[in-house]
Amino acid sequence: MTPEGSLLVAQDLHKAYGSTPALDGASFSVHPGEVVAVMGPSGSGKSTLLHCLAGIVTPDTGTITYAGRELSAMSDAERSALRRSDFGFVFQFGQLVPELTCLENVALPLRLEGVRRKEAERTALGWMERLEVEALAGQRPGEVSGGQGQRVAVARALVASPRVVFADEPTGALDSLNGERVMELLTESARSAGTAVVLVTHEARVAAYSDRDIVVRDGRCRGLEYAV
Secondary structure, three states, X not given: OOOOOOOEEEEEEEEEEOOEEEEXXXXXXXXXXXXXXXXXXXXOOHHHHHHHHOOOOOOOEEEEEXXXXXXXHOOHHHHHHHHHHOEEEEOXXXXXOOOOOHXXXXXXXXXXXXXXXXXXXXXXXXXXXXXXXXXXXXXXXXXXXXXXXXXXHHHHHHOOOOOEEEEEOOOOOOOHHHHHHHHHHHHHHHHHHOOEEEEEOOOHHHHOOOOEEEEEEOOEEEOOOOOO
């Protein structure tokens, strides 16, 4: 039985790379607007779990259901479209496009969905204001600090009003002060928009911004509040 009201549910996931198991029966769920921290030591399967949940990696066995639809039943094109429309991503090093301005980077998800430039950039600027980086609109990623760039990346993740944001060590490359501010802005913005956040981290101070923690160890999830 899946947890009542969950937006994204994984059940009994197994994934191996060659003879090395990455996931060994992992189960997971997140509700709309909920921030869940996924913790665990290096090599425990945290990032593999996130990539499976986002439809980037296909588990060997087990099921992942998003909004009542099983990801494995979708075509590659449908999963790609889902990652553009319903999922947002924040990575450790931002992964902004260096040739584009910060404003163009934030607007990119909307442009990929066919939104006209002026409308996309107007929406993008609104998110940059919320993330306190609107003054950087005309600058390129190489011209801003790490903390500023990561706020731009958060704005890009949220600009298309995704239902789930996947954040993989989003403060791993930042000092503690910048990391704290990025987490404040990410979680405040996501909760106000009703966006769920799946946050992979090994830092307790980052996990403290979540509503609930789970620990991945030996490819399995511990600490779930919901039976799956």
